[in-house]
Amino acid sequence: MHFKDYAVQQGEPAALKCPILQHYHLNFNMASNLSLHLTWYKNDSKNEINGVDSRIQAQEDLLWFLPATMDDSGYYACVLRNSSFCIEVAISLTVVKSNDVALQDIAYRQYIFTLTSGYINCPDLNDFITNDRDLDLRWYKESVPLPQLSKKFEYVVGSNKLNINDVSPADRGFYTCELRFTHRGKRYNITRVIQLQTIDQEKRSHPVIVYPNHKTIEAVLGSKLIIPCKVFTGFGRHSGTVVWWLANNTLVDRNSFHDSRVTEGEFQKITENGRNYIVVQLIFVETREEDFKTDFKCIAKNEYGSQVLPTQLRKAASAFSWYTVVVPAASICLIVGVLCLYKCRKSRAQKDYIQAKL
Template sequence: MKHKPVYNGEPAKIRCPLFEAFLKYNYSTAHSAGLTLIWYWIGQGRDLEEPINFRLPDNHISKEKDTLWFRPALLNDTGNYTCMLRNATYCSKVAFPLEVVNKDPGSCVSQAVKPDTVMRYLEHTNVKLTCPDVDGFLPAGTKPKVQWLRNCVSVEGFHERYPNGLVLTFGVVRETFKGDYTCVVTYKENGQDFVLTRTLRIKVVAPPEKGTPPQIFSPDDRVVYEQPAGSELVLPCRVYFPYLKGLPPEVSWLVDGRNTDDIVDLKINISQNEIYDAVENLNYEKILIVPKATEEDLKRNYTCYARNPLGEEYRQAIVKLQVPVPRYTVELACGLGATVFLVVMLTVVYHVYWLEMVLFYRAHFGTDETILDGKEFDIYVSYARNAEEEEFVLLTLRGVLENEFGYKLCIFDRDSLPGGSEYLK
């Protein structure tokens, strides 16, 4: 039988499990039947079982009815203890270990002593925490001195936590109140001072009034799993479970309405992941993997199923077979797209640079059509008789059209004879 380790120098007691487990006798009926309770022990590192001698003058171990007392327990008390119930015709015994440990250096507890975990609901008010496992240790009428610690720091003056003897009251349970709460109980017995150290681990959880049925986030109606045959099909089922005390939440994949454990004609791998938030709400993920999904596999019905004590929910994954696109269709589409792009680019270039293109062609590949047209001038220039326009015509326009492009201009002041009329032929 397993027992928690006890602290060196603190009282401890062990009740013989024969009267708890087998129920053939209680201590009174066993004594009436002539049965004797005998205690043995095997010390740590020893092989020989020895009876416990309770008559030694300085012995700190005593027996009271069916209970073995250590006042206090010491490190060398570590070992296996056996209680035997026997008479001339009957014998029954059971052995169990006792481990005595020191507290960790600089700490009020030892990591070897694992505390029990208790839940407290978030934002509940006037919640009480009672120092555990002290019943039977305190003599009748004794009022012990109690110090409460959180993670080995005194709670005196802590916000919304009020110690009162063996009871610690939470005014309002906050998320930050989680942790290990230790009560150190000091009392007197027969003129001797004793100390008991007890620890509870507080978890702050979501209150039951906020509980809901599970909520499935994936698969989703907006997500389609479309892929070709022979590829790996990966379907995640993501579910949110608010904290609820009682039956654990359940998540499973159904294939064509059947549990995956019942599917024999489909190779399936399942993996799962659990993430708890600060108040023990659960985000659960169960992933279904079909390594090489055939065309028939991609036509199956895949449904995520989730349940908790408040309800259940189903969500189907939309799986489709991806039809491969023919190669020639891809090539044709690429060629047509390139052609359309080229035509558009050439049209834009022509509209922007059409004049430059015409002049470039004329200068390099064409013939000068003005040579044989029988005309003396190509362009007649008329302008206002002021200095600004005259300067533009004679210096700028004439230089560009005549010198660069080869046109013959008829300019009034330059090419007209006085008193005569000139006509372009």
């Protein structure tokens, strides 16, 4: 199953995609033919979101915000059910004001090595375009428009990429890509903020931990929790990098820590836009008080170097009985071995639904 957090600027469109159909290799029509119905709710509300002409619209497996406002921030549940089966997944939406501090919090982190030519990409646009010809992007660095063709920067026509030639440390910083989007005759601007970090050539093979990117992570007491450690390993073949978790300087293996309540997930190798990553998840079957007093560390190491990233849990309130931490402001989707799918709340239907397991 693909978990994702969404973040958008106030006044811009947002489209939340329910991951359930994709996981079961279904489209909306196939689900309808199987008498499966998809519905959307916000937080713990019993009121279904089904507006067609309203600002918030449920259209097949997408929940549209045209546009998003600050009050839209929160969790949204997509529910797939029939008479005897029900799956519910929550998706987070964060709406921020258009100021430098807020935009840095939702920036997509991308990496390029110095002394080479590379590119950055404008992520998460698929739901706003029908084909690549619609990709008419404008690029900015630190709010200054970039020319479409220069010795340093080059737009790639029909692509979401911006080429950067002869990369140097001076090229790091915040870039913004802008797409014009028209819906029912009304035009919107869709922007994505990318934080570019450059890596010196001598550290080309060093592992770089890109998430967690905060020293504290919010979690709900009693909830299920997944924290992925995502490590950038370069552009070529996957290196011999190893990644693992520590809890109070003790190894978190798959069987021993806290009576198997906290375990490590599978070692995953993924590639995004030509960039290689390794992901190892820290999985809490249930968060308890002791977890908020535990020092967790993600460690990445290969023959060229290592990096250690400490993190701690911080209590948070939530309307849902589970919580999944995913890479925010990132384009990756993490495939987990055991999906956090749960019984739908009986208050929404007077039937006993089975728990869905994969």
